Amino acid sequence: SSVADQAAANGKPSAEDESPIHILWINAGLSCDGDSVSLTAATQPSIEEIALSVLPGLPKVAVHWPLIDFECGPVQGADNFIEWFFKGERGEIDPFVLVIEGSIPNESIKPEGYWCGFGDNPETGQPITTSEWIDRLAPKALAVVAIGTCATYGGIHAMAGNPTGAMGVPDYLGWDWTSKAGIPIVCVPGCPIQPDNFSETLVYLLYQAVGSAPMIPLDDQLRPTWLFGATVHEGCDRAGYYEQGQFATTYDSPKCLVKIGCWGPVVKCNVPKRGWMDGIGGCPNVGGICIACTMPGFPDKFMPFMDEPPGGKISSTASAAYGSVIRRLRDITAKTVDHEPKWRHRGDQLTTGYRK
Template structure:
């Protein structure tokens, strides 16, 4: 069986080479054949969502990897993929809950709809009663071995919780407050992030998480740090309009405050990604998306220099080889590490979008990972 170190190497190698499934499938097949892997039961519940994460997940169902899903994971319930309907499929869900406590993984996509005591989001019918998303997810979450929120709506509320949020939509962690939730954010989440997290849970247990409950496997670095256009930023060469090949920071790119490995992993069968299509990153993996990241084409706040003055994007790169540049780069690195740039950017966007108050920004802390 793969050890955890080798698994992590394959994850990162797959991101760089774009062949995650080809790399991971052979050793997993060997482990399955040797009986070293126990299939984990999985139930997928969809709450207030557009089903985008299911569509994203479907995009990786090649014949080779579908074999991994059928052998490594016991996919028991998912209303999009169910082969049966009505009472028959609901009985499978009930049996999983009753007979496999603390064994199954609960996958959730979609925001938790709180308005009207949850009755704007019915997802089941039991004994003549409509069951709300919040009710069923609370019930299943109590006995789940792991809880994984996939997509930004399930992780942080996402577009469903956008201003003025009449549905009172929120993330799963704010409902299952007594449990730790693993957040695989994104709008939608990349299929690698979803399956990679499931594989880690099946083989090694819970992955290392960042401060917002996201697996560091995929959310360790900012888009900015990995961006192939970073050299343009360092030289102060910026696009003046969307569609141009230079750094898109001045036309709204949120890469400096967005954690994900999109530049190396890419989308659409590793073919492309937003910046590769000459459009800015919109920060879809971050808490508060989309409100705190929009307008998406709005230029982000300039970086404060160590002396307290503002360093505009026009002047970045003018002293790249000098001490001034070194000081700015050092301060920028420290600011990124401490979250200062992120807070500045988000605070500025809040003031320009819907006149949200600074108190709104503090809701980020509600999504901090729950300690065991």
């Protein structure tokens, strides 16, 4: 097969004869499951391509993901969805990548009950808390990946007030935490994630796991650098309007949205460049203000949504002033270049300026 050929060419066992890399997915943080749902729209690559290991050189994977798994059940035992997590804890599936969706509540701030759990403890019949699963599985994982802004930085549940003490995975495990393979926590923020951003990161880690990719490059907020290195503004379809000082005051306008609440100039996100599904969409491109859903300061530092960002007033005033001058000059040039050169005509005279 082409996968086997490619693997052989790389000097690695083929996907067919390898034991799989397991993906243990916990979506039982404080979560709306929006990231799982978003991932079903991935196309570059798609979740089907990952789950079926059809990409050249990709190791075989076994995905234990509540959203698509046909196994079900919260109790320890064979043919039970939750059994794979106990196997991970016992070291019976190695390697595995641990994916965490949703923010992690602080279970230490109250004497009774629990905030969130996943599966049952066979000894007590009580739920095993999400944070306990992280304690059990993170030390055994090849890599820990936080999906969505809740899991990466706390997100909506961790906004001011925060009765559950919600936090992101790096707050819980420690920002300097590394897996047994030396890989830091990998954060793919977004509320929800842009689907391809996550599928691409997962594929990167799988290639890294079989030695086909170097250590994943992450920035100081643990985001893949190639995905989160540029701002929304730098990739926005409306950036030309901003530069010419043309601003929308209503949502039915194609102009720049900064005056009605867009935070794009200071937000690290590739969505306008990449689109949302299969290259289509991307918040400001299609009329939605950027509310900074990928950022560690989200949502508190960007509220109230739909108000003009404080910094936007100064920069848009400056851009409105020079933009009006630039626009006038461009109008002159635009009129000139919108007409053909005058030597394109019939008749017996050559008027191009050419001389023998």
